[in-house]
Amino acid sequence: MLRDERIPAEQLRRIDGDVRGNWPTGQAVDFEEAVEFHESLPASKRFADVLENADRPLLQPRAGVARLEEQISLLEHLQNEGQADLLPTTIDSYTRDNQYEKAQTGLEEARETGKAALNGFPAVNHGVERCRELVDALDAPIEVRHGTPDARLLAAITFAGGFQSFEGGPISYNIPYCKENSLADTIEHWQFVDRLAGAYTERGITINREPFGPLTGTLVPPSIAIAVMLVEGKLAATQGVRSLTLGYGQVGNLVQDVAALRALKKLGNEYLNDDVTVTTVFHEWMGGFPPDEARANGVIGLGGTTAAIAQPDKVITKSPQEFQGVPTKEANAAGLRTTRQMLDMVREQAINLEGVDEEQELIERTAMELVDTVERHGDGDVALGVVDAFASGALDVPFAPSDAAMGAVLPARDDDGRVRIFEFAELDVSDDVKEIHGNFLDERARTEGRKRSFKMVADDVDAISDGRLIGRPNAGGNSRSGDDPGAPNGGESRAD
Amino acid sequence: MLRDERIPAEQLRRIDGDVRGNWPTGQAVDFEEAVEFHESLPASKRFADVLENADRPLLQPRAGVARLEEQISLLEHLQNEGQADLLPTTIDSYTRDNQYEKAQTGLEEARETGKAALNGFPAVNHGVERCRELVDALDAPIEVRHGTPDARLLAAITFAGGFQSFEGGPISYNIPYCKENSLADTIEHWQFVDRLAGAYTERGITINREPFGPLTGTLVPPSIAIAVMLVEGKLAATQGVRSLTLGYGQVGNLVQDVAALRALKKLGNEYLNDDVTVTTVFHEWMGGFPPDEARANGVIGLGGTTAAIAQPDKVITKSPQEFQGVPTKEANAAGLRTTRQMLDMVREQAINLEGVDEEQELIERTAMELVDTVERHGDGDVALGVVDAFASGALDVPFAPSDAAMGAVLPARDDDGRVRIFEFAELDVSDDVKEIHGNFLDERARTEGRKRSFKMVADDVDAISDGRLIGRPNAGGNSRSGDDPGAPNGGESRAD
Amino acid sequence: MAATVTLGVIGSDAHVVGITILEQALSAAGFEVHNLGVQTSQEEFAESAATHDADAVLVSSLYGHAEQDCRGFHETLTEAGVDAVTYIGGNLAVGQNDFEETRRTFRDMGFDRVFDSETSPEEAIRALEMDCAHSERDTERVTA
Amino acid sequence: MAATVTLGVIGSDAHVVGITILEQALSAAGFEVHNLGVQTSQEEFAESAATHDADAVLVSSLYGHAEQDCRGFHETLTEAGVDAVTYIGGNLAVGQNDFEETRRTFRDMGFDRVFDSETSPEEAIRALEMDCAHSERDTERVTA
């Protein structure tokens, strides 16, 4: 039965054997030999060491293409021209679905036609050796970034392939990323991933694990994101993970973002055992981007400012082409440099924002209420609690596509642009917290002279891509229906 | 003799006659007819009204090309694709030097070859009618931006040509812009310009005047810039100017920039008569830019953030191509949109920075000491005082090329990145203020383990173009000697 | 106009925000909307459209695999006996493609209208009002 | 090496920061620098270089009118009896030009070296050390 307990050695081996049978490349995995490979890597490729000992926020982009040679030259570009401190390898969507045959077709198509037939690097299909070629080819540490509910084979192959950091978790790679996977299954699958990371860690090869903080990337209230991070961190720590990078996605309000990152760091350290090293990662705005590179640079700039003030350990950057599709390597590097410039101009300044403490207090209180609810739902067992709390809506994520979550909670911005909860549905927070959120939203409704409604939520979802933070009515600006200067192409109804 | 007194009507007419004889197009100026033309303009082209009644910071780029048709399409682009609220017409350097023949040659060369033979719009050579064609062709109000010590003919022609805003002043368009012009002459010349603006104003056509706040654009201590703005504002007000936009160039430290803009607004309102409407303009970073558009976007983004927090009445934007040369119209519009996005995302947020009040107090105190010194040097007459205070170095501007200023004062950043005075030379401020600056700079010297020296100043001058705010030694980063990714071309010594 | 619309995100794609906004806007505009959610297979689209006798089938795809996911889509609909106008919208190609090219590709695959990701719900509604008024059951098929 | 350098900004250009930094760096590196400041005419360059028997004449131009301002510059120097290596540097054209083209233009006008605005003082010093060691009075002229 599902429990938040460490997988016994023998069970780990059994699952490992099974999993590795799922695709031919799984056979090449040999734990002992993999440990040796990791030991042969220079200090500059030890992900956890590099991240945990940095004296300033490190920058990391997202990037993944189908073919190995292409992935190498993409990452070289981001390392050399983008001056990325940490590198990524983003996995394609078929692999995330464990559809290795489809990924194979895509890979072969890409090899034959040179066209971008996959939206990422199919690491399972490439196998251990080719992963190592990638790790060998670059100077900086590389992380596997994906979105895979069942990432067991991916982990087995990429860990053996020399990667020392792995994004995701049972909630954060289920709730935002899929529809039908049960939470109980995903938790079991990630217990395996985390246990495998733990096994390497025990052999002196620290595998850094990074729960995916932004969740659906769309106006996620900080308290919800943080609660999920704490719970996922706890599950990972149980399996022996000792290097945890908890994530948070920018909401765009400076005070709230700074407060949230501080809350995340503080609660992470308090809630997780002392033997776990907790670092934080800040994701530049994960919601819809403006359809115009110049405006997108404004959004990226605000990410850089926020990072400079809040000083997370790592920043995941966006590119100015985020709206349009997977960015060119040049645009990806440009996003890194825009962020770097902002960060390095601002980070030595002592910037203290009024109101951070109050906001942080509210976030911490609410996040702890949600963590408590999870524990209560599981009678003290976090694994069981997660399944139950999500099923009942006591814990919930806005815009969650997954059947495992109610997806009934709805966010909206208050008059200052901070993300509040507009519809709590079954979310298990105290009346006190509900009242605070309600008052903030009433204030906005008054300012705008309209009732709170789903329209407000929809307006807020579009606001940043329309050129502002708060989705005020009749704000004019660059609404989708207007003719945006950066618009690459009109919609069909205009074109016809 | 030079005095801060209003030019009598008869003298105004005499000078006007003389000045208009300096180039054939001067003859077309007819004050009464010009007043009628202005009266015929729609409300949307009344510069002062639009600026003074705006409910948010208005954006304005810089832009000027030689030919009229080209200038129209350039401004149309900035209006439509850049969504500029206010438009500029930047004048070429020959006109600034009153070398109308050279400007004529350049204009004809531009007309024949289509090449950019001038770095701006030669408004005097174009004359009244063509200026009006420009004003008629655009929807937004247009300002004349230049850098002309003796701008009398330019003012006579452009005011008659329908422009309702005119940048510059006797100090701000002398000290940073030329070598040999005497301050006494420039003050007289600007008294004429201001009196002419006053004459229109009395007829109901408010001409907005904008002293050039950034001065040399290079680490100008806020107190010096503000003192110059107040004194120039006073001189203009004496001549009947009633709409004054005082300027300030970003130094890059958020707290100091916000404090400086507040100090500027406050002292402007206190120091100038109640019948003058004072507005403020914030110039995005006027010093050396990074040689890389992606990094330049970071600099522009910080300008936008600062503007959103400080809420000046107007923002002059930069383009990502600032380093390289006069920007394409697309890059110019991009700078506007990046700024707009940042501004609109941040300006509704209540952002209060700690330490602004103290910094503002220091800036105000020092600026007032400098204004007092000017008044003392002129025995109560500001015009005389300006000449004398600059001659003695009691008032001074760093990196001033003009012989009229000592140019001996040197700035450097403190440990927080705020611009302090490193070398006071003869600058007439109290020992108390000197001690405060000294202590801040000592703190930085300690951090860096080096003595204060000119090297520190030189490092600070390059810092933003090298990718940071403070010119720390051995900071690595993107120094000019390194191989910058965005570098369009190696220097000769590398290329050979 | 109570036209019936089947809506969903095809393939393994989980981008749900766009269809959530679309669903709300279409419902508010008076359409009967059957939202199948994310990660919907061709068969599920066909089944729902057949069951509810949909006037329009709206396919959303954001993640860049639309072309692979839609191969044979119109055959699947035809086999299920569905005769509805078909729209597709979102980020339809991987990378920074020229949209006109992308549009042609999906037109050739049989979609009646192809929308880029700058499309507002209002534009979708305008198109639906035109096309469903036109068709009002099996009359002519738009060829725009 | 006490080579003598004449430095200034030509034409109506008032951009002084670059030459201020250059002056300090060259002096610190042991050169004898005569800084004429901004808005220096061709004649002033020639006169100073002749008077001080300069080994090198360094012309700076930032504002975009360098080509017009430098027409006949080398003739003016020759007339004044100046035989020094000549460098020009800064933003030498109006707008976003290709630097190689710009370099060719100024080479053709007679400048021995042409530097873009990314040039560090160290690069200028390296070049001067090479060229002035070479020349050490009227020997061969660099043609790089």
Ligand code: B12
């Ligand atoms: C939020 C987001 C996410 C969230 C999604 C959460 C969720 N479950 O919904 C998360 C973080 C989980 C995510 C994951 C991924 N994402 Co994503 N994501 C985005 C982002 C930033 C915003 C999308 C969004 O919500 N927009 C707001 C809504 C309101 O707009 P919309 O979706 O465009 O829909 C509107 C219109 O397009 C139109 N429309 C849409 N469909 C249809 C259909 C019809 C018929 C009509 C008429 C109109 C229409 O109407 C809608 C309402 O106005 C976009 C980039 C962007 N646009 O800025 C990338 C983006 C779509 N994602 C991308 C990718 C690659 C992925 C991943 C594969 C990889 C990754 N980066 O991790 C995974 C995919 C996982 C999976 N299995 O699907 C790429 C797609 C690349 C491409 N096509 O070339 C994008 C473009 C980012 C990028 N530049 O790389 N993503």
Ligand code: B12
């Ligand atoms: C500060 C500045 C100003 C200040 C100047 C204050 C002063 N008196 O010095 C002010 C605001 C007054 C100003 C005015 C103008 N400026 Co201006 N200014 C700048 C800016 C932002 C920085 C220049 C600077 O100080 N850089 C820092 C120093 C250390 O670097 P540097 O000057 O490049 O010098 C280094 C190297 O180039 C090299 N170098 C320079 N010369 C030489 C010579 C040799 C032989 C060698 C070896 C090396 C060398 O070594 C130096 C040290 O490292 C630049 C854009 C940029 N670069 O970011 C525009 C820029 C130079 N200005 C420009 C223009 C057009 C003007 C104006 C005509 C119009 C206007 N915008 O108002 C007026 C001109 C007035 C006049 N008569 O000269 C343009 C030039 C356009 C072009 N060439 O295509 C630029 C590029 C801005 C732009 N993108 O439009 N400016």
